[in-house]
Amino acid sequence: MRTPLSTSAAADSQFIYLTCQRGAEPALKREMARRRPDFRFSYSRPGFLTFKLPRSISLEKRLAIDVPALRSVFARSCVHSLGRVSGKDFDSEDFDLGQAVKRVWELAAREFEKDGNPKLSRVHVYERDRFDVGTREFEPGLTDCAFDIHRAIYETAPENVRVAFGSNADRLDAPGELGEVCLDVAIVEKDEFYVGFHRVVDAHSRYPGGLFPMALPTDAASRAFLKFEEGLRWANFPIGTGSRCVDIGASPGGGSQALLARGAEVLGVDPAEIDPRVLANPNFTHLRGKINQLKRRLFRKSRWFLTDMNVAPQYTLDALEEIVNRDDIAARGLLFTLKLFDWKLAENIPEYLARVKSWGFNRVKARQLQFNRQEIMVAALKKPFYH
Numbered sequence: 001m002r003t004p005l006s007t008s009a010a011a012d013s014q015f016i017y018l019t020c021q022r023g024a025e026p027a028l029k030r031e032m033a034r035r036r037p038d039f040r041f042s043y044s045r046p047g048f049l050t051f052k053l054p055r056s057i058s059l060e061k062r063l064a065i066d067v068p069a070l071r072s073v074f075a076r077s078c079v080h081s082l083g084r085v086s087g088k089d090f091d092s093e094d095f096d097l098g099q100a101v102k103r104v105w106e107l108a109a110r111e112f113e114k115d116g117n118p119k120l121s122r123v124h125v126y127e128r129d130r131f132d133v134g135t136r137e138f139e140p141g142l143t144d145c146a147f148d149i150h151r152a153i154y155e156t157a158p159e160n161v162r163v164a165f166g167s168n169a170d171r172l173d174a175p176g177e178l179g180e181v182c183l184d185v186a187i188v189e190k191d192e193f194y195v196g197f198h199r200v201v202d203a204h205s206r207y208p209g210g211l212f213p214m215a216l217p218t219d220a221a222s223r224a225f226l227k228f229e230e231g232l233r234w235a236n237f238p239i240g241t242g243s244r245c246v247d248i249g250a251s252p253g254g255g256s257q258a259l260l261a262r263g264a265e266v267l268g269v270d271p272a273e274i275d276p277r278v279l280a281n282p283n284f285t286h287l288r289g290k291i292n293q294l295k296r297r298l299f300r301k302s303r304w305f306l307t308d309m310n311v312a313p314q315y316t317l318d319a320l321e322e323i324v325n326r327d328d329i330a331a332r333g334l335l336f337t338l339k340l341f342d343w344k345l346a347e348n349i350p351e352y353l354a355r356v357k358s359w360g361f362n363r364v365k366a367r368q369l370q371f372n373r374q375e376i377m378v379a380a381l382k383k384p385f386y387h
């Protein structure tokens, strides 16, 4: 392992840091080597990686490098480093939060007090994932520690910075507005923060570390509610009242609940039982059986196909291809998980996405969502001519 980037190194060279699910670091490193071989891997901790940019570029150009521009599947957030704040830099034995916060604002001032540079709109604080996904029921999200440290940083913001803050900047879980520039503080160790900045460009970058402040509702049929709720916000499909959807691998029904909450009509395909609370919704119909056992005419009016089957990616893609390529089915959008039973399958993602594009979907993207486990979500849309 190389040494972490120090404040002095950061002054000479420019770095980005990426956060990801714990365990996804090798997949993210390979993805970066493929997409941006000119970015040199520098340092990593579980769920956190840094890369050195090939040359110094202007602040505006740095802001244009983000997760969508990198076309990264595994990065949750992409941040431009301003430097590191480490307990080891201070004299006191215990980590002194007051000193650390002061140092955060000193690093921020280097870039953001220069004339002509954008103003900071809010402060994003987050911890790298504490555990591997699924361990001890761990769900990635904003932690109490992140809220506490955010308060300490927010309350000590210099007056000239604070006046430019966006609405609800006092709340860590308030979404940023598109175009805003946020100061990032990633808590990588208890006594080590990485400070940087990013621009809000999409649903995920509105939130600290790309982490939606979402909790599983008490009446959710399964935790899959969270991944489809996140997936639907990310995909931004126009699914609303009366939208006709098919949920393949629907049992027990959390994903269908995310659709039903939008007023959609859902055909839930699964040989297994559906939660009675989902069955009780008049907009839900259970088609009991495996997808290849059902008559295709049942789907003629459906436009949106979601799938979350615990099967190999090849099987999911074969099942979807057979449906969307039929002349009597006019699919507009797909939202589906691909299970990476083996991390080696991550190498095939470009091929999987090319296959989906070949079915006539002109907008295809993939992301390992916050609520995905060892899997990714794919969103595919046939964009109509009038957009």
Ligand SMILES: C[S@@+](CC[C@H](N)C(=O)[O-])C[C@H]1O[C@@H](n2cnc3c(N)ncnc32)[C@H](O)[C@@H]1O
Residues within 6 Å of the ligand: 221, 222, 223, 224, 225, 248, 249, 250, 251, 252, 253, 254, 255, 256, 269, 270, 271, 272, 289, 290, 291, 292, 308, 309, 310, 311
């Ligand atoms: C991870 S669970 C789905 C969770 C569900 N999406 C939710 O929101 O609660 C996977 C489901 O896929 C179903 N499944 C597996 N193969 C299938 C097939 N060929 N056709 C339909 N469902 C299938 C399984 O029965 C299982 O219920």
